[in-house]
Amino acid sequence: DGGITQSPKYLFRKEGQNVTLSCEQNLNHDAMYWYRQDPGQGLRLIYYSQIVNDFQKGDIAEGYSVSREKKESFPLTVTSAQKNPTAFYLCASSIWRGRGYGYTFGSGTRLTVV
């Protein structure tokens, strides 16, 4: 079955540590996205990528980094520069050129600072 896989489901980070969240899709989608969701708040866009080897900052990119070396993969690194990283992180994908298609989401990673 085609879909998006996010791992791990739960992640704990110590102060000053970098951690990487994985996002893999087998939908052959061109575009991939990372969102952050905090309790009582809507989804906020961190980074997005429309094609391989290219990505753009979203609304809250500070303290995060991404790479897009393969079409299927879009990992997100939460760096020590992100002062409040505890949140629920969601990865999504969509077909870029065929704009009639909507988004497909992964099941999310919950990151907690310990």
Added chain:
Amino acid sequence: KQEVTQIPAALSVPEGENLVLNCSFTDSAIYNLQWFRQDPGKGLTSLLLIQSSQREQTSGRLNASLDKSSGRSTLYIAASQPGDSATYLCAVGKTSYDKVIFGPGTSLSVIP
């Protein structure tokens, strides 16, 4: 700048009732609008996608309508069930690029 709002923020209804969730957007130049469901601690599940040229989409007990000129979409849920309890989000796709703008969501509770 596109802004998306959803009213009400929370809704509690008895089982079996028909209900309507609202989504409003400020810029009518949209490409599509998508309704999602999110269960607690889970990712988003796509329910319905409406293209800008369409007026409505239906899937089972769900019907979504779109009125671009007034900047509104509604999600109609017929004969609600306790399993419908979740947060419902709408997302608007702009014409110039594929980033979408999400509304804050409506938290629905269906009481048995």
